[in-house]
Amino acid sequence: xxxxxxxxxxxxxxxxxxxxxxxxxxxxxxxxxxxxxxxxxxxxxxxxxxxxxxxxxxxxxxxxxxxxxxxxxxxxxxxxxxxxxxxxxxxxxxxxxxxxxxxxxxxxxxxxxxxxxxxxxxxxxxxxx
Numbered sequence: 723x724x725x726x727x728x729x730x731x732x733x734x735x736x737x738x739x740x741x742x743x744x745x746x747x748x749x750x751x752x753x754x755x756x757x758x759x760x761x762x763x764x765x766x767x768x769x770x771x772x773x774x775x776x777x778x779x780x781x782x783x784x785x786x787x788x789x790x791x792x793x794x795x796x797x798x799x800x801x802x803x804x805x806x807x808x809x810x811x812x813x814x815x816x817x818x819x820x821x822x823x824x825x826x827x828x829x830x831x832x833x834x835x836x837x838x839x840x841x842x843x844x845x846x847x848x849x850x851x
Contacts (some may be wrong), residue, residue, distance in 0.1 A: 729774070747771045758782050787811060790842055797838075801826050805835045810842060819843050 738746065750771035755762060761782040770777050790810050797803050805824045812820040821839065823832050 793842060802831055802835055806839055809839050813843060
């Protein structure tokens with residue numbers, strides 16, 4: 723749909739001007755993308771913003787943990803895998819890195835969890851800033 727025939731764009735354009743309306747829609751698209759933790763593309767967010775419609779978060783499930791599971795699929799130690807997944811889930815909830823060792827007691831395996839988790843956390847696609 724063209725922005726020119728879009729009622730939401732026309733309303734913004736009439737109130738603040740055509741160029742500022744485009745900037746306003748871009749800002750709204752950034753907010754939409756951010757609110758969904760970057761689970762939608764920028765072009766999809768622009769489409770929603772231009773139409774004046776908010777996307778349903780249920781239509782865009784969180785696949786961030788799937789990427790982590792793919793990366794650690796080659797690790798044979800199930801306790802380490804479980805600790806990494808639990809730590810990553812908790813880190814996403816708290817918005818900072820959290821180490822959970824579960825049943826891992828020895829220091830070499832704990833350091834392996836920390837190293838792998840640090841690599842995954844530093845390279846996450848949804849990382850802000």
